[in-house]
Amino acid sequence: MSKVQVKKVVVAYSGGLDTSVIIPWLKENYECEVVAFVADVGQGAEELVGIEEKAIASGASECYVVDLKEELVKDYIYPTLKTGAYYEGKYLLGTSMARPVIAKAQVEVARKVGADALAHGCTGKGNDQVRFEGAFAALAPDLHVIAPWREWDLVSREECLDYLAARNIPCAASLTKIYSRDANAWHISTEGGVLESTWNAPNADCWAWTIDPEQAPNEAEYVTLKVKKGEVVAVDGKELSPYQALVALNEKGVKHGVGRIDIVENRLVGMKSRGCYETPGGTIMMEALRAVEQLVLDKASFEFREEIGIKASHLVYDGRWFTPLRKSVFAAADALAEDINGEVVIKLYKGQATATQKRSENSLYSEEFATFGADEVYDQSHAGGFIRLYSLASRIRALNEAKK
Numbered sequence: 073m074s075k076v077q078v079k080k081v082v083v084a085y086s087g088g089l090d091t092s093v094i095i096p097w098l099k100e101n102y103e104c105e106v107v108a109f110v111a112d113v114g115q116g117a118e119e120l121v122g123i124e125e126k127a128i129a130s131g132a133s134e135c136y137v138v139d140l141k142e143e144l145v146k147d148y149i150y151p152t153l154k155t156g157a158y159y160e161g162k163y164l165l166g167t168s169m170a171r172p173v174i175a176k177a178q179v180e181v182a183r184k185v186g187a188d189a190l191a192h193g194c195t196g197k198g199n200d201q202v203r204f205e206g207a208f209a210a211l212a213p214d215l216h217v218i219a220p221w222r223e224w225d226l227v228s229r230e231e232c233l234d235y236l237a238a239r240n241i242p243c244a245a246s247l248t249k250i251y252s253r254d255a256n257a258w259h260i261s262t263e264g265g266v267l268e269s270t271w272n273a274p275n276a277d278c279w280a281w282t283i284d285p286e287q288a289p290n291e292a293e294y295v296t297l298k299v300k301k302g303e304v305v306a307v308d309g310k311e312l313s314p315y316q317a318l319v320a321l322n323e324k325g326v327k328h329g330v331g332r333i334d335i336v337e338n339r340l341v342g343m344k345s346r347g348c349y350e351t352p353g354g355t356i357m358m359e360a361l362r363a364v365e366q367l368v369l370d371k372a373s374f375e376f377r378e379e380i381g382i383k384a385s386h387l388v389y390d391g392r393w394f395t396p397l398r399k400s401v402f403a404a405a406d407a408l409a410e411d412i413n414g415e416v417v418i419k420l421y422k423g424q425a426t427a428t429q430k431r432s433e434n435s436l437y438s439e440e441f442a443t444f445g446a447d448e449v450y451d452q453s454h455a456g457g458f459i460r461l462y463s464l465a466s467r468i469r470a471l472n473e474a475k476k
Contacts, residue, residue: 076216080105081189082182084174084204085135087123089245090193093232094220095130096239098191102218106191108132109181111174114141114257114315130241136181141257144173145314149258149354152388153361154302154412155405156381159389162333164351164358166259171200172393175207182215191218199340203391210394253280257318259331259351267334267346274334278348281322285329285423292421294428295324297360299416302409304357318353325352328420340390356425360416363427367435368411380405 081098085091085108098106108127112120120137127135148169159165182190190208194201201219208217226232229247236243250265260280266272276284298306305311307320325331331352336344369377380401387398414432418425440449460467 076102076189078102078104078189078216078218080107080185080187081191081218082107082109082178082185082187083132083191084178084193085110085123085127085132086193087119087126088193089229089232089236089243089249090221092126092130092241092243092245093226093235094191094193095127095132096241097220097224097235098218099131101223102189104189105133106131107181107185107187108135109178110135110137111170111177112137112139112141113144113170113174114319115255119255126242134185136184138177138181140173140177142313142315144170145257145318148173148393149318150303150314151402151405152384153354153357154409155384155402156358156362156365156377157385157388158358158381159385160335160337162335163337163349163385163389164259164354165385165388166256166349166351166354167200167254167261168203168388168391169258170256171203171391172207175204176211179208179212179215182212187215189216189218191220193221194219195221197339197341197343199389199391202340203393206391207394251277255280257315257322258354259349261350262348263345267348270336270346274348278334279332279350281350282326282329282332282352285332288329288422289327292419293324293328295321295356295418295420297321297357297416297418298414299360299364300413302361302405302412304360318357321353321356323353324420325356325425328425329423330420330425331355332423356418356420359418359425359427361412363416363430364412364414364432367414367430367432367437369408370436373408377405377408380408 081102081104083091083094083098083106095106095108098104110120110123124135124137152165152169157165178190192201192204194204205217208215226235229249233243233245233247251262252264254261262278262280266275267278296308297304303314304317307317312320331350331354334348336346339345365374365377384401384405387401392398411434413434414430416427417429419428
């Protein structure tokens with residue numbers, strides 16, 4: 073029996089094995105009412121079929137399914153894209169960006185039903201426990217947080233299945249599950265199985281969405297994206313909401329094997345982990361936004377945006393969404409994105425998304441100045457004085473060394 077007494081707890085429920093066990097475990101160990109909360113973040117309609125019935129069958133008193141797809145893309149993914157954030161140079165933060173919107177909605181359900189506790193199914197080894205509990209601390213510090221994986225003595229899928237069987241609780245899970253997967257509108261991640269050895273190449277089963285680039289069409293496809301203030305607002309001339317634009321680009325990217333990465337990353341808790349990530353539409357969006365930036369941002373601004381991107385990637389990855397620092401960094405990205413308007417043509421071919429054409433009304437690129445031919449706007453003799461002043465400190469240092 074836990075020392076903390078709770079009357080009603082809202083648990084983040086996925087319908088999988090872990091959260092199916094958590095509901096009866098909470099009722100037995102905390103003697104409380106359990107309300108299931110399901111976040112629809114675009115993981116796929118098949119994942120949500122019958123999920124309310126599953127939650128009730130597991131012992132939940134009620135189940136709330138909340139549609140967060142548009143909010144996720146509009147208020148979390150798009151602002152992060154403006155920063156240019158790639159975690160450790162490659163990862164587009166698919167899981168990381170979804171956690172704060174899920175946690176926020178979970179708190180809202182808890183307030184609605186009058187709960188005094190929140191629960192999640194994150195293990196004690198991962199990043200998600202920090203992301204959820206960091207959000208809970210910022211949004212609902214008065215609510216108690218229960219993390220069953222840090223409390224119970226269940227250590228394997230076999231034990232979890234036995235636990236449910238002993239209580240006659242139905243569950244579609246089996247012992248044959250090899251990989252751990254997490255999906256939302258932005259991406260799908262795959263961990264475990266053959267990927268646990270870094271000397272094993274990923275096999276076909278490690279990829280869930282995208283076609284093998286080698287099997288992708290032999291002819292390239294071109295897609296045009298319209299960008300306004302650092303956000304994709306239209307695809308192939310059709311204005312779309314953020315979520316709709318992502319769905320459209322996912323469909324195109326999947327066909328061409330775009331957005332696959334296989335990385336070993338540094339988890340926040342200290343260990344390294346390996347995962348295969350697929351972010352087809354997001355990879356296309358990122359290529360388009362960076363292409364417009366190349367036209368619009370001057371050297372110093374572009375350098376600062378790169379710094380913002382690195383900082384933002386760690387803030388989002390580390391679960392610091394609801395913090396003043398994250399707001400400040402993203403405000404700077406918003407300011408830089410004010411003039412990021414334009415159109416980009418992206419070539420999709422054999423796993424690659426490449427910007428082939430780009431234009432912007434705010435472009436600083438000038439053919440007159442950049443030409444290798446004759447021009448009437450640039451006096452090359454001016455460069456000598458600039459270089460002399462630019463290198464003045466080096467010149468003085470060398471003169472000092474000569475005097476010594």
